Amino acid sequence: MSAALAPRRSPARRVATLHALLPVAALVLLLAAVFLKQPRAMSYFGINLLLNLAIPVMFATLAQMMVLAVSDLDLSIGPFVSLVACIGATLMPEQPALAVLALAAAVGVYALAGALIEARQLPSIVVTLGLSFVWLGCAVLLLPTPGGTAPEWLRDAMRWRTPLLPLPIWMAIVTAIAGHLLITRSAFGTLVRGLGGNPGAIARAGWNMVRVRAGVYAIAGLFGVCAGLMLVGQATSADANIASRYTLVAIAAAILGGAEFTGGKVSPVGAVIGALTVTLAASFLTFLNIAPDWQVGMQGLILVAVLGLRAAIDLVGGRR
């Protein structure tokens, strides 16, 4: 969490706390508005329906967040999730071993890209841009026309009626805690944030930068694999462009959740909340009977509003 990273001065800490609370407030506000408008949504089934689509977005956001944590930007996560979904819908049911091999190879390529970016000091935007074409090409080769079927167990898993709380809520809690432990409590997480904030210091401390960055990209790839498999489990079939919008959605969700483009400032809990907020914003607009034509623009406005509030907090708190 960004609160932990703030210096010990109290105004700065207050700003950091407000920053951390902002995505929570946005989510609560949206939820309250949805429930007010449609009280029937306040049920196990309603919440499940509302937030179901947020599950893959959550994992895609965590993948983007890992890359943001090392001050890079990943333009390929959307096509990557699409490719995973295509693998899940074509190879997975008949040749599970081959599918696992393909997924492992894809994660390996992700790690390789990370190593390449570090070793040759390449701009991540361009490498991941090229990578996005690679993923899309593979997906089209694998599944030229929309179709395929997700394996039975995957579909069942995504339909699982979890006890007490609906599946999306459980997923959000588990991923937020796991991500938080990974980023703030593990040695690797410290290393990752260090690489984003002060790469020189990490290098001087004797770490193998190539290996660390490759590791970061590999973890991003693993999150992407989770996102793709869960997406295809929900959709039951796939197509090569099924998740192409995830690239920008994941950036928006991660930034909403308090991540910054530079300096290794990320928040896994914020990222999960950001993903929920972005998904909920879309459903909320449907509830408001806003014409679908304006919904895209309203999503943009919500993004602007939250970021504007953050700027206002900075201004009042005196932080630049």
Added chain:
Amino acid sequence: MSTPVDTVHDGHAVPAPMPRVPRWQRLGRLAANRPWLGSAVAAVLAWAATVWSAGGQGSGDLLSAALAFSAFTVLVSLGQMLVISVGPGNADLSIPSTIALAGAVAMVVMNGNDAMLLPGLLAATAVGMAVGLFNFGLIRLLRIPPIIATLAASLIVMSVAINFGRGLKVKPPALFSDLMALRVLGLPLVALVALTVTVLVAVMLERTALGRSIAAVGQSRRAAQLAGLRVERTRLLVYVICAGLAGLTGALIAGFSGGNSLDQGAEYLLMTIAVVVIGGTAVAGGRPSVPGIWGAAMFMFLLVALLNAVGAGPGLRTLLTGLIIIAVIVLASSRPRR
């Protein structure tokens, strides 16, 4: 670098200092100050390979088609190049939405009337510039990173375009369609328009205070500020120029393809970034490469033509495009990086 402003030259006038020895001594020396050279060579190779695979037939037609289609890519990419050149983190993601909105506006203003051709083009450009102003407003007022600001703006602009252009079936004026198909001295008119704009941008970068400011701000924002340059004004103008060019291109595409459509700009989001970088412009900012835009735009078109000619399907084509983008950036990274 003690004299940052000098390094934007392509090496004709003032050779930039070379901190690192190039990897391929002889070729490297030649290519070092000409970041556009790689893309030009790649474009020529792609053209030769395509012609060869077609048995030497239609080399002229291919070139003319490449020039016409590259013209649109060049126009938008020049704007993206300026934006990327003002420093790390600057990029305009709202180009596709701007193209969609401006195309619709141009068609409505022209309304199939030859006399309204010029007002239509001006209106499209003005709409683009307004989007640029909006982009920069978000960046400045909300202090959000340009990538997120232009992303949010693109969502809003796209909504406006959807509402404005719903059910719109206006054909471009006959004169406009004729002009877009016109050839002057065997060259498509669009290509000549794009060439003119390219020359204007090159002169602007080399000879005007704004052009030098763009390079200076991109190389070191702090140094530029301390030197008394108006950093924010430079950035504002760059975003406005970029969106204005996207607006103009939106109108031209609508005229070229016999009417506007909402997704007529979709491919230009990734395309412009790829073209700018393959063309040799430094992603870290401060070193725009104008000739490289043409080389890279032609290369990207000819690459698809080549892969089509050898019978590669859409999947393989996309896969190879990605691999080639990565290969080009790896090869180009032997350049000194700031």
